[in-house]
Amino acid sequence: MTTKTTRSAELYERACKVLPGGNSRTSVFRLPHPIYAQSAEGKTIIDVDGVKRTDFLNNYTSLVHGHRHPVVMEAVRKQLDNLTAIGMATESEILLSEILCERVTTFERMRYTNSGSEAVMMAIKAARAFTGRPKIAKCEGCYHGSYDFAEVSMATTPENWGNEPRSMAYSDGTPQGVLDNVVVIPFNKTEDAERILSAHGKELACIVIDPVPNQAGLVRARPDFLNMIRDFCKKNGVLLLFDEVITFRLGLGGAQGEFGFAPDLTAIAKTIGGGFPVGAVGGRADVMSVFDPSKGKPKAPHAGTFNANPVTMTAGAAAMKHLTKDRMDYINRLGERARKQIAEAFKAAGIPGQVTGMGSLFRFHFSTDEFTDYRSTFASAAQKKMVAALSEYLLDHGFLLAPTGMGNISTVVGEADVDRLSETVLAGLREISRKQAAAQ
Ligand SMILES: Cc1ncc(COP(=O)(O)O)c(C=O)c1O
Known part of the structure; x- marks a missing residue:
């Protein structure tokens, strides 16, 4: 990570002494250590090192109105x-x-x-x-x-x-x-x-x-x-x-x-x-x-x-x-916008990929295979590495999504947030592309 994580690293060291692997919830674990949250309001999370991020994870889809509505x-x-x-x-x-x-x-x-x-x-x-x-x-x-x-x-x-x-x-x-x-x-x-x-x-x-x-x-x-x-x-x-x-x-x-x-x-x-x-x-x-x-x-x-x-x-x-009908329609519309724009970002970056999901849910994949069942969507080691690289890039540039590439919309994000996310995805994909070219 390029953003500061000093305090998170310190907390993790303490956590390892009292929790197995310093962890109580595998889905928030990441190497070399989890990022610890300090506070959150609406769509914004601040971590213990003072880094702000826009929340497109919403406690794994549960916070449909963002934090502390x-x-x-x-x-x-x-x-x-x-x-x-x-x-x-x-x-x-x-x-x-x-x-x-x-x-x-x-x-x-x-x-x-x-x-x-x-x-x-x-x-x-x-x-x-x-x-x-x-x-x-x-x-x-x-x-x-x-x-x-x-x-x-x-x-x-x-x-x-x-x-x-x-x-x-x-x-x-x-x-x-x-x-x-x-x-x-x-x-x-x-x-x-x-x-x-x-x-x-x-x-x-x-x-x-x-x-x-x-x-x-x-x-x-x-x-x-x-x-x-x-x-x-x-x-x-x-x-x-x-x-x-x-x-x-x-x-x-x-x-x-x-x-x-x-x-x-x-x-x-x-x-x-x-x-x-x-x-x-x-x-x-x-x-x-x-x-x-x-x-x-x-x-x-x-x-x-x-x-x-x-x-x-x-x-x-x-x-x-x-969560009225209007608000439900709103998050579903923004979900559609995110799916469309992120798919366009893959095209613009010249990287094979696709975005799945429905309503307010979206997930990016580094595969253009036709997805039907679990086996067809199963990512190869190389694809997993790219998902991890893009998720890390997004974390470093102000966005929280699941490390698997899944995101979701809350009623407190706007079109501009989705647009910023899609632009950042494009920048992240271009960086992945540059690094791949340099490694060859
Ligand atoms: C489809 C599905 N079923 C069940 C669960 C379990 O829910 P919980 O984490 O609240 O135990 C989850 C959690 O993410 C889920 O995604």
Whole structure:
């Protein structure tokens, strides 16, 4: 890095003495050390060395109104003056649920957790409890958080992935019983996926689908693939579980509203917490009744000390109310602008590349291959190096995106910010080009 990182380096040295690898969250780790944030306001972050950056990461897509939005802050301040956490129910969970159930036709009932990982876990447990079946199916290379079953085959590589997707551990030590209960299909490869699924029809509780999976390139699910999944589920009594932890920011009714799809269950998180830890499951009332404790022990018991905590619920309700149709259209328009301009930057720099995404989400790749499934989007070592080089250039020139090249728009950035980002991408690409030429 060319920007100052002295204080971050000092903090990292301290962190290494009390945290494994000095880290608590792999997604914010970078070598030689993470950059430590000091403060943030709106679209701007200031790090501990005083360097300012425009935030196009938004805590990995969750801060849809940027940092410390006044509308959210006011609601949270009032809540902080009232109570923060309590061993009782509060009205705030009803308020957020009313907003979400009104916006999403498939949300007949809601249930809250503290993260997207937990939301996916509870949705899977609900599907098992409702169907009485043990197995789930998921797509290769898709990230659904850190629940054992959801993690399977999320990061296979050409060295180990074989001819077609199969159930492979992500964390060392994953029990064989977990692997035996996860069927892995290729995303967007309709015929292959259907063939693999058909051997397991009556054993499956649910199929987990992220309609625009970031880990698999931020490529949209094809209509024929989704139609096959929906028909397969109907025919075999399998529940369709959408993971909209990221894609819920694509429309007021989530990606399912944009795609015109009606999953039985949906896991959401990120934006709905207004900047606080959150997760939720929304879905069909009969399926969600597995959580219902009113008639004795539920089929899927679910406790959680901080479930539906009133600070998160209040922040989430304020953030969701502020996310009007106009504002949603605005961030989606700026997302389109970013995708178009960054793709043009690749052309102008003469570097092969493409930009994927939808709505307010975008991701650049140093490949012009046709992207379908995870394998087709898998970056080579050379491409990974270029993604890292461009991400580093952007960090050095005032922008925060994911190190994978994923960015997203909040309601507090403007066209001029997107234009500056695209110009900086072009300058970064030209620098990469110059360095490549010099190395030859
Ligand atoms: C698609 C998807 N599902 C689940 C998760 C897990 O959410 P959390 O990080 O809140 O546990 C993530 C996190 O980025 C995600 O992108």
